[in-house]
Amino acid sequence: MTLPALLLSLCMGMTAFTAHATLTAADINTYNQAAAGNEDKVDPAFDRFNQLIQQEGATPLTLVYLGSAETLKGRDAMMPWTAMKYVEQGLAKIGKGLNLLANENTPISEQDIISGIPKSYLTCALAAATYSQLPDMFNHFERGYDLYLGLLSESEFQQQPYQATAWIYGYAIQAALRADDLNQANQWLEVMLEKDKNHPETRKAQTLLAANK
Template sequence: MIVRGLRVVLVSTLLLVPAFAQANAIEDIIGLYNQAAAGDEAKVETVYQQLENLIELEGQKPLTMVYLGGTETLKGRDAWMPWNKMKYVEQGLAKIDKGLDLLNANPVPFEEQPIVSGIHESYLTQAISASTFTLLPDMFNYFERGYDIYLSLLAQPEFTKEPFAATAWVYALAIQAAIRAEDLSQAKSWLAVMERHDANHPQTLKAIALFNKG
């Protein structure tokens, strides 16, 4: 009973933490996630546990569910056994689907959305989903859905007004997906947008290099 009472007190206290503090928590987790996604396998489990803790505190939200699912696909990337790879990726995809369902079912007015990693929360939720879906092997049959998200997201007028420093990576990965889809006209269109914003940005140069490879 004492332990249960202490847990209630702790959760109640955490719920009083200002929103900006919780926003900082997800920013910190995203920083670790980016390192894990870039190949730092040691960070994957840490990120997963921190996301689970945040979800326990705040409840299921589109962004945290999408990041949790993305992290679980990283577990699949790093697993040794083929059946574990499949299990983790499929579980991760289910969580991302849940996050997108929450986003569609409970839309938050654009002006009320927090800014996370430099862009509006709903845009980041869609971008992470699209990048996860399109970077998976074809066998999971999620590429088309991810590419459709890119097409919809990058066509939204408000998205084009977001700071390019915060969206450059989205354009670069969308171009990578467009090249994979053999949709070169769309890839060139997105590259032109990047070059108008900042022709020397590292992500713009990365996108140009993708074309040069072909």
């Protein structure tokens, strides 16, 4: 093989490797299916995020995705001690991701957009959703709810496309109800109604709050 041909081959290989090592919508969709209860998607999601970290290095978002996927392994484990191990390991990874995020200072306007919102917002929202849905025995609900309170109060977050943030408001309302914070839940519902009263997440939140009056 000639030198130019060899260089071209190497460049093409590096391009393919780089593309494969990038978080994609398909990766996020696999995780979302796992989180929604599809047990067959849990291991593929976990393995993919682990692969990304091995290839690219840890980022706040991939660490939180990896940790959240590991808590799903705990959700689906047959034995209680195995479930505890997976959840605790997952929480440790999420904690590392949030610590990394706290040390980043990239302005929101300069961040990559992932799933329609800046990646730091997605990182916080995913951590909040994971923390706030765990059983009380893991003692992370309050931290998850605090993440929602901080995130949804940011003016720049409130300006993000509602199509991309509706699910976050929906999960935040679930957390508010679990915290017996009906006033906050209603405030967030008002925001959802103002942004798009016909959005499926808005309607679901309305139904949820109506059932808790």
